[in-house]
Every structure is written in C-alpha cells, then in structure tokens.
Amino acid sequence: MKVKILLIFSVLLSLQCSPEKEYETSLLQFMPENASAIIKINDYNSFTAALDDNELVKKLQTLDLSKKISKLLVPLNYAQPSQEALLGFTIDSLQKLNFTFTASDTIPYLQLSEVTDKKIETLQHKDFDIKKYTVEGHDFFTIKLNGKEVLSSSITILKELISSFTTRNTNQQLAKFYRVSDPSKLAHLWINLNYSDVLLQYLTETRTAPLPSGFADWLFLDISLGNEGLFLNGISTAEASETNYLSLFTGAKPLANSTFEMLPANVSSFASYTFSDYTSFSTNQMRYLNQNTALDSLFNTIEEIGTAQLGKEPLVLMKTFGTDQITDYLKAKRKSAEAFQGSEIWELGDASLLVDTFRPLVSGFESNYSSVLENTLIFAQDKKVLEKVIIAYKNANTIQTTNLFQNIEALTTEASSILAIANAKGFEDRLTEYNFIETAKQLGEAKLSDYIFGSEIISDAGFFHSSYFIKKNSAKKVKNSITPLFTLHLDADLRSVPQFVTNHRTKMGELIVQDMDNVLYLVSNNGKVLWKKELDGALQGKVHQVDLYKNGKLQFAFTTNNKFLILDRNGKEVKPFSIAFPGGNLNPLAVFDYEGKKDYRFVVTQNQKVFMYNNKGKIVSGFKFTSAPESIIEAPQHFKIDRKDYLVFKLANNTLKILNRVGKVRIKTNEKIPFSDNSINVYQNKISLTSNKGLLYQIDTKGKLSKTDLGLQVDHGFDATSKTLAIMDDNVLRIRDKEVSLDLGVYSKPTIFYINDKIYVSVTDIQNQKSYLFDSQAVPVPNFPIYGSSVIDMANIDSDRKPELVIKEQDNSFTVYKIN
Template identity: 45%
Template sequence: MKFKIIAVLFLLVCISCTTNEQTKTSILDYIPSNTTTLLKINDYNSLTSEIKNNDFLTDLKKSDLLKTYQESVTLLDYAEPSAKGLLAFTKTNDTTDFFFITKDSINLNRLDSLNTTKSVLDYISTTYTKTTLDSTAYYSYKENEYTILSSSKNLIENTINNTVEARLNSNTLQKLYKAASNNKSGTLFLHTQNNFLLKNTLPKDTITNTKTIDWMSLDINTKQTQLNLAGITVTNDSVLTILSLFKNTTAVANRAQEYAPENTEAISSYTFTDYNTFAKNRINYIVKDSLQDSIFNTVEEIALITINSKKAVLLQTFGADNIDEHLNTFKKAESNFKDSQIKELNKNTILTEVFSPLVEGFKSNYYTIIGNAFIFSEDLYTLQDIISNYKNGTTFNKTPLYKSATETMAKQSSILRIADAKKLKQDLATNFSNSYKDIDLENYFFAGQLVADANFYHTNFTIQKINTETEANTTSPIFTVQLDNDLATNPQFVKNHRTNKKEVIVQDIENNLYLISTDGKVLWKKQLEGKIQGEIAQVDLYKNGRLQFAFTTNNQFLILDRDGKSVEPFSITYKGGNLNALAVFDYENNKKYRFVVTQGDKVFMYNNKADIVSGFTYTKASSAIIKKPKHFTVGNKDYLVFMLEDGSLKILNRVGKVRVKTSKKIAFSTNDVVLYKDKFTVTDTTSILHQIATNGKTAATKFNLIKEHGLDATTNTLVLMDQNTITIKGKKVTLDLGMYSKPKIFYINNKIYVSVTDLQNQKIYLFDSNADPIQNFPVYGSSLIDLADVDNDKKLELVSKDLDNSIIVYKIN
C-alpha cells in the first residue's frame, strides 16, 4: 500500500514538473509570454538602416514601442550583433521592455570600453550580468548557444526560471515563424489585439469588443517615404472574429473608388462573392436575432466613403431592380440633380439592420443609383457632391493618392481601407498620443488590405507619401540615406549585375563599407581594416557576368563579391601600408585583368588568379609612385603611365619597358595625368600644362592658375578649374566665390557633362561640353559627385555627400 502511495506521489510530482518546466527546443521557446510584438531580424545592419532612414518612422520616435526599439538598437549597436536574431517587445502596465535573443555571436566585451558599470547577479544558482550604460540598466545572459539581452531583470530571471507560464506558447506563431521569409531584412509578428494597423483597417466600432484574431506575420519593406508591411493574418476557427464575416467567401475587385469624389478622406470597402454566405457568417458573429434579407443577395461590395467628415455608404451589386423596388417602399420624397434621381427615405436604419457591424451608426436618409451601385448618405449635400464629381470624372480612382496605393495593393480585397493624411494623423493621435497631431504628414496616406484565403488572410499595409509624377526639366531628390558615421569617401555608383541597374557604394570614417540599393536601402555593411584609396573598380573575374568590387586600402588589396564577401585569394596585406589606389587594366576588353598595386617605389601586377604577372618587368621605380598608374590606348598601342615623386613621368608598354622616353622632371600638381589630343597631359605646381606626344615630343603652356587648380580631360575636351572660374574647351564661366573641388568629366549617352562642387557653400554645378549650365543647377551637395543612368530610363541620376553622415541622390529630368 505504501508503495502505491509513493508511486502516485512520484507521478504527481513528475506531472507538476512537466507542467511548470519545459525543455527549450527552439529559439521561440525563450520568448516571454507577454510579448505583443516580435521582430525577426534577418540582417541587422540593413534593417536598422531602413528604419533609421524611413521618414515616417523617424516621426514616430515618440511612441513607446519606437522608444524601446531605439533603446535596444543603441545597446545592440555597441554590442556589434551579427546578422540574425529575435527582438521581442513586452508590455507590463505602462512599461514596454525589449528582449533580444540570438544564436550568433555578440561582442559583449566591447561594452567594457564604454562608460559602463558591470555587476554579476545570482539567481537560482545561475549568474547573469547587469550593465549600466548612461544610467540605463541592461541585463545579459547566456544559455546553451543563445545570448540574451534585455531591458528587464524580470524577463531574464523568468528565462532562467524556465517556467511554461513565462513563455509565449502559440502554435500559430510557430507556424508563421517557420514560414517567414529570410530574404527580407526583417519580419514583424504582431499580436492582433489592440493592433494599430488593424484598428485602422477593420470597422472602428468592432475593435473594442472584438475577440483576438491571433497573430499576423508581416515582411518589412521600406523606402525613405514608404513603409510597406506584407504577409499573413491567421484566424482561429474556434473563435468568432470580425474576419469571420468573410469565411468561405472570395474577394472581388473593389470599385468604390470609381464613385467616390477626388476629395475623399477615407474609403473602407468590403467585398465577397456570395452574399448569402456573408449573411450567415454575420448572424453567427453577432450571435443574436438579426435580419438576413434576401433582397440584398446581389450585393458584392459594401463601402463607407468619408468626404469632409461626412459619411456615405455604397452597395455595389450585379443586379439593381429588386433592391430599388424594396427601397421604394420606404420612399418619402424624390428630386432630380444633374439628371440623377435622389430619393429620400422615411426609414434610416435599413443598412445598419442588414450590414452591421460593417455599417454602424449610419442614418440612410437619401440614396441614388449610379449604374448598379446604390449610394446612401445622411445629408443631401454629400450625395450631390458624389454625383457632381462622378459626372465630371473627378473621382478618387484618378487621384495620385489612389494610384500610389495600388502600387502595393492587390486589385481584389475582402477588406480595403485607404485614408488620407488628415485621417492618418487623427488615427495616430487617437491611438498613440495627442502630440502626433502636430507631426508633418503632408502628402502621406494609409492603406490596409486583407484578402480571404482558407483560414488565413493575405495582408498588406502601407504608410507612404503620394507618388507625384515628376515634372519635366527638374532636378529633384529621390532619397537620402543616413549612415552610422560621417563619410570617409565620395559616394560612387556601381552596377548590380542581377538587375542591370546602378547602386551606391560608400565608406564611413569607421571604415564601414555600405552598398545601398536604388531605393535607398542599405543592402549590407562590411567592416574593413582601413580607408579605401581612390575609387572602387568593378570586375568580372570569372567571365560569367557577375561583378565584383576591387580596391585597395592603406595596406590591403581586396576583392569583394556582390554580397560583400571576400573573394579569395584576393585578400592581400602589405607590410608598411601606404598603398596608392588600385589600377585595373583590361587591354583587350576580354576580362583578362591586370591588377596593379603600387607601394612606395614597388609595383605589383597580378592576374585573375592573384598571381604576380611574371612577364611584367617594371617592379621597382626609381622613386616613390605618387598616384595610381593609368592605362591609355592611342592607335593600336597601349601606354602605361606612372607619375613618380622625383618628377619623372614613366610611359611604358604592356611588359613594363619604356615606350616613350621622357627626361624632363615635372613638379606635379595634385591632378592626375590625362590623355588630351592623344598627348599625355599633366600640370605642375606653377600652373604650366605639360604635354608629351607618343613620339616623345614635349610642349609646355603657361596658364595663370593657382597652385591648387583642377584638371580633367577627354580626348577633345580640356577642363580647368581655377579659384571660382571653370574653363571648358577654352570657354570660361565665373561662379560664385567659394572653395571648389576638382572638375570631373562624365561621358554618358554620347554627351559630355562637367561637374564641379563648391565645398564651402555646398553647391553642385553641372555643365555641358560647351560650358552651358545644365538647367536647375546648382543643387545642394558637399562632395565630388557621380553621375549615371541608374535605372536605364535615359534620365540621369546624381549622387553626392549630403550632410556629414549622409548621401543624397537626385534625378535629372
């Protein structure tokens, strides 16, 4: 008997332990139970850059969630996280905390170099660390292969305690997490209760009392003026929710925008293929006696239209006669407006009785019919306004706002809401704080969309600026991107071989190299050991159309692939450093590259396999080489030109032998050697222009230039910059007083462009080959520029340094 009692007690203890403590088998098992928002980070650097450079999110920094996110990012930036992890936000009373977990390494020791204090705490025979940074406490803990950081001591201790109650247990979330894309910089998992995005998409009167829908998974896709979130919302079959209204129905094309006036503030549209199914779902949802009127069985869209704070309701049908006959039984009066009949009703609850909760608190006093659409209003003027705009063709579907919204939205929606800046600002103030009523949301709009599909909904939300068509003959900014630190190099366009478009590459003063997409996203950030010398060259090492980035730093020759990874064996370090910029020669344009690295008086020439080219004999110069060597072709001959510190200009052939003898020593200016009129052309510090012909003959021309003058040239175009005077093909243009960069020539689409930047006043000038200014210049910028047709539309884009830590890209129309 005693044995049986002991056995039962043992079994109860085992069951109790199983209930309260559970082995963690995945990263989600660590997530706290009161998590309301979960961010799956696929690329930390890219995601933080997207958020930092999104105008709307920048304006939202006052919200609790964004404040907490900024706190977490501050710590993670110091800790140098690698690419992936989960960032959870928990809500306890009025406090929002973060909880970050990663399997990848975090350099917590880097925090020691900051103004921090550390202490080790004990809890249940386990230790964790408290770090105080700028009077804010953070907590860190390691378990198995995971590292955890949090702003909450309780969250860390709950993790150590390992109780089931402390964890977020959701089968829905597990499924969504497994299905989430790894190609986006991040995926947002939102608990749908009290969710701002749903609050502004679903009928407002259903939100307060609605039961939890469950979780939604949204991939993050941002541009500077656009926040787009697209993914899936899951419903629980055992729980009736507002989305239950659309169960077993299919969305049809929304058409309310074809009738709404162009000054519409908001549209909420609901569609279904089968009214009878919708009506049955509605009765189940309301759970009370309710009218299911078969008169409306031809309705396939219900839409609420807000105009000047007044409401109208539209019923789109595929047969109007029966409904019109039914409504005529309640007709009180009839009038004519612009050849449209307007009927006044003596019963104003017709719509709320049949279509609640989608239509609530609406008095259907008037209606008219346009085609197969019934449009109801509370006051006569609103209905007249709709009729007037429809007759005039000034409808909402023709507005830039609607056209912008449809760029990211499907044509068919079970639920669609579009709201202008005024409504968006009101919603922000209502849901977050009254302080948001003062933020500048001019030209912004909100669009939310859910499309029914089995037991889930394809979901799409966007908050963005209206895309207005760019006027001809303008130069306008496309985007700016803020980096983590000040710029160290001039931004440069590089080709994306996958899209055949251009992107931007730039380095900051902490030696981080950034690749930035054509819409302003940081694709990756890579830490280098030193500053890049000169420009980055793009090469196709394997002759397969895939391009790599080749360059030197102070002490390294590196080639990186498209994703920023080193291409071995091209990772060569030179003792003593002091490298010049990399020179890349492709004599026959057949991708048999020669990479030339110069260090002091040493010359290293490599082939595509990083082997030294044994046939090249010029491996040591008579004096230090002061600039990267240049390759020119004149006729059918190649010329390799080296500028030496002792004033020698060495002009060699492919194997390093002297091709043109030069004996004159030149006190070189800071300008490169250029080829002008088939002559090797340089200037000296006394502003003399020296030219050496291919037969060795020399000529010198004295110009009245300052020592720090600028020079660039093509075969037939010579450009000189002297103080505030630019000379192009002999034609002088005097600019405003300033401190000017060297001129830079671009040859694009058979046309020459000449650029120069006033670094003091931060103005960029652009001229053609006849010294005529390009229209709408100067524009703002503070560095040398790069110019290219980025998206192959025959219109040029320009990139420049903006502020000390940001770049700006313009489009020239």
C-alpha cells in the same frame, strides 16, 4: 533604434480595416510566451541602417509612442550582433513595457568596452548568473542560456525564461512562420493580437479605443523599407474565435473592389468590403454578432459595401448585381424624391437601415438620403454630400483621376476582401474616430500630408493575405483636373446664366445671378449669398461693372424689361440711375468707354429709340442718333479699329447702322443681311457677322463688304476675337482651321474666353447636359465634358492663376469648378 514604427503602425493600420511543444531549438525559445510582438531581424546592421535612412521613420520619431519605445530600447545601442536576431515586446502585470533581445551569435554581442559610465553587478538565480548593467543611466539585464546571450529590460522575464526553458511551449503558428520566414527579407514582424491590447493602450494612452484582439489572432508580416515609405506584407490568421473581425469574410471569395470609382477626387478615406456570397457573409455576421437568426435577406444581391469620408461627412455605397428589389423597397419607404443631374435623390424614412443590416462594417451612420449610379446605391446623411458625389461622377472627377489612385494601383490587387485607403488627413480622422485622439494630433504635427495610408486583406483557405503600407505620394500633380468648389441652390429656378463679377475690395471674383422670382443674388467665391434684391423684371443680357466715381469702387449696371438700373456694392440703387421706360421692351444695356478713362456712355435702346446717358445720368446731348429707322434688335456694340470708334446697331429690317461717337454714319451699308442669331464681332480687323444662310459677312474700315459661304446650318453658333474664329455647326465645332466632331445633340453658341494668356472655347450640349471646353487649337481640355445645362462663364476668381467656371446644374442650382 526605430523599430517602434513597425510595431505600432501595423496595429493601427489593421484597425483600418492552440499551442504545441516545439522540440527543435530555435531563437523563439528565448522569447517570452506572452510576447505581444516579435521582430525577426535577418541582418542587424542592414536593418538598423535602413531605419536610420528612412525619411518616414524620421518623421514618426516625433510621436510620443515612438519616444516611449526609443527610451526603452536604448540598451540596444550597445548591441552589435552579426547574425539573425529576435526582439520581443511584453507588458507586465504592472502595465510596464519590456523588451527581450537575443541573437544567433555564439560569442557575446554586447559591446561596452568603450563606455566609461557603467556599473555591472552579478546576481544569482538557480545556478545562473544574471548580470545587471547600469549604463549611462539605463538598467538592463543579461543571461547566458544554452549558448545564447539574452538581453532584457526585465529581470523577471529572464528568471521565468530560466525556470521554463526546457519545458516551455512555442505557439505552433509562430513556430511555422519562423521556420518558413525568408532570410533574404530585411526583417519580419509577428504580432500576437490576443496579447496586443495592453501594448496598444500603453503606447497610445487610451482605454476607449477598439482593441486589436477583436480583429484576428496573429499578423505575420515581412518588412520592407524604402525611400517611398514602409511596407508590410504577409498573412493574418483568425482561427481561435468566430468573433474575430476577419471571420466575417471566412469562406468568401474576394471580388474586384469598385465602389471607390464612384467617389469624388477629394475624398479623404475609403474602405471596400466584398463577398461573393452574401448568404455566407450573413451567416458569419450572425455568429460574429452572436445572433440567433440572420439579418434581413433584402440585400442578398449585394456583393460590395463601401464606406468613405468626404470632408467630415460619411458615405456608404452598395454595389449589387440586382438593384430592382432594393430600389423598390427604398422607393416604398422614401419620404420624398427630387431629380438631380439626371439621377433621383430619395429622402429615406429609415435612418438606421444600413447600421442594422451591415454592422460592424457600417456603424454610426444615418441613411437619410440615397441615389443610384449604375449598379451602385449611394447613401449619405446630408443631401448636399450626395449631390457632390453625383456631380463628381457625372463629370468624371473621381478618385481614379488622382495621384492617390495612381500610387496605390501598383500596391493593391484587383480583388480583395477588405481594401482601406486614406490620405494623411483621412487617417488622422479615422484615428480620432477610434479615440486615438492624441496620436492623431501628433500624427498631424509629423507633417505627413504627402503620404498615403493603406491596408488590403484577401480571404483564402484558412488564412488571410494581408498588406499594410504608408507610401509617399510621389507622382506629379494631375494637371487640368476639374474640382467642384461649391454648388448653390437658389430659392427659385434660375432665370439668368450665373455671371462672374469682381469684388473691388478683395479683387477676387464673385457671382451675380437672377432667379425666376426676379430676385438678384450676389454670391461670394466660396458660395455665401451676400445679398438678395428683388427687381421688377427680368435681367436683359449681361450685368456690366463700372466705376462711376473713378475711385476704384465698382457698381452693377444693367437693364430689365422696363428699367435702367445701377446698383452699388451692397445692392442699393445709385441715384439717379433708376430710370423707367414706359412700354418696356428694352434691349440689354450697352456700356461704352471710348478712351478707357471711365467716362462711360450708357446706351439704352427701346424699339427704335436710343438713349445715351453719361456718368451723372444725363442724356448726352451731342449724340445725334436718338432714333433708328427700324427697331433695334439687340444691344449696340462699340469697336475700336485702327484708333477709330465704330458703334454698330443691328436693325429689324436686316440692315446695319455703323456710326461714330456722335452718332453720325461712319460706314454706309445698304445691303440687307439676313441676320443669324449671333452677335457681331471684330475678326481680322473687320466687322464680322454671319447670316442665317450660312454666310460670313465682313466689312472693312473703308466700307468694303465681303461674303464667304461657310455652308452653315440656320441655327449655327458664331463667336470671334481679332484672330480666332469659333463656329458651332450641327455637331461640328470649328476653331480657326481645326474641326472637332462632337456627339449628336443640341449645342449652344460657342463662347471664347481669354484668361491668363490662354484662349478657351466652350460649347454646351443643352439636350444631353454636357459642357465642353477646348483650347485655341481645338484640343479638348482634360476631364471635360462636365455636367451642366447652360453656357458657362469663366474667370480667374482668386489669385492662383487657375481659372474657374460656373454652370447651371439643375433648374434651381449652379456649380463653380476650378481647373487645376
């Protein structure tokens, strides 16, 4: 029988967050007065069938605590009552677990006629026959008392029951809930927390964990089982002592739980505590802690405390209806402050502030850093954790976008005194934190990664509405969620936009970036700096990857203001590619590979001069265009249209030079074009560019030039592929024939990416630090915009076919995200 699941997990989940004579005869009179827990079963056959069919119960049978109770309850395999039944658990003076079972049936329900391995003895006690059964190696006892058959693993319990039956008292609260229990429910679980300490210690074999007797007096819960999990709903009482944990919330009206809305999507557990009147909470807290005076009233505007685990790192959140008083205090006590994504992060000088003020809700936490999001103060022990919270909130990548939130939404109310939620890993971590170490380990082995653990407590007049659940995470995975992989802070502010490159050994993506001290960084796809190299100047344009020796090993090729360099995988210069150009003023490097055979042509342009090098660092003598009539104003480009090569140079006098491989004119163009600040592309098999007058110029392979007035502003942005045109004009983005109006701002040029057979178009509002992403039909990718202050780069940097993007965050940091 599998009732052990109901018993132990209701107590463990609760951690995550006077007698009177009974004159009427009820089954309760057959239960030990010191029972730790009682299960009332309304229909025995239906209950046992539901346990047998429940997927969660099957998974939890592997736990040691489940095995202990299964072994104890073997005698119930021979019991077949047809009516209501009670099952009670007690721990005796020898720390042995026992059970007592009885049913409403007036005829014997113990069925042993078909069992051959059995021995039955009759013992006498005060004129009562006590039968001792030894069945298939298991001992148990029964008596007939007041017309009922009572079965127990302990003869001592039955003797005490005989002696006290006519004079015994039944707990008033227990009797009340027995009378009002709904017979249509599958079963009910009643836990006397004042007697449950030894039970929990026995089942989990721990003596150092928090004891449930300090939580409340009683739990009265209805049991529901289904394909999705286990659900316990009812009430808790905490009347016997002001030192019960739930007494902290006595007299406080529950409020809407909202601090979790600030938490990143990958949080493993969180808890929310609300109180409509902080003074009332403070008074309850003073009694609970046995203090003579209330704690500091600095926080009297607080109405919710949230705690959470982000990986191994804890967080504390405080929602307030008046932040000024608290923030003024924190600013006065701060050691330093820095800006991060439009928020301020303060390094605080009082690590024990929250523990001193909010214990026992907050414990073992150092309030080293703090920030404010809307009306919520967020505290972290590690600054990087606080940065992750801010990034997730700014990018709307919070827990509200996850399956976890969608699954608990229907199970919880909008307002509660205590709300605690965890995924399997988070619940295991909480058990470990409470010193249920072995239980946590076994829970991990039970493979419950697709389950959610939760509890909710709502304060009411004299009692607390309580619910506990373990629910299967049944919703489909949220598509296109944006997950931050890591944020990296450089030694100095960024000079270049982070760019994805390829690790030729692993075939995975990496990043290359330069800071304002001209230091070049190579960074792995998990955020580890692989090497740093100081250059003599700033990068010009992009870094190109080439395979000089045609052996699969890639090198990095680029120009600075006055040098053409190629570095190997380890950041060392590849000889002879460290070529200086007196006078500097180099354009970005151009790399041509005409046939895709890695016979590279490296083109360096300096003012009017053109230098073309081969794989060995030698000038290509056959290339005749070594000097232009005017200064070349950007890196030349190579296009292949209808199997012919076109080398295009943009000159300072607003003319184009369109050449063939050897540097001779392939298309003669005489018309001057007032160039916009956009690159040249091939669109519709035509060399295409825009002017600062808002015209689209296109030149076909026969040299015919056409002009289309697009009505663009001077500072418009333009990018194109063979079939896709993207234009950013003021706050209107055009992709093919679709238009999207964005918020007013200052936008970057659009950038087109082609990844995993899908086109993406990105623009960034530099003024408001928001980056947008659209598909080829101008449909926004869900969960964008994200926070950022640069254009993005995109690539698939691992093997999962889910693209990643990188964007500058602060002046000295960038973040890599995954699009799921």
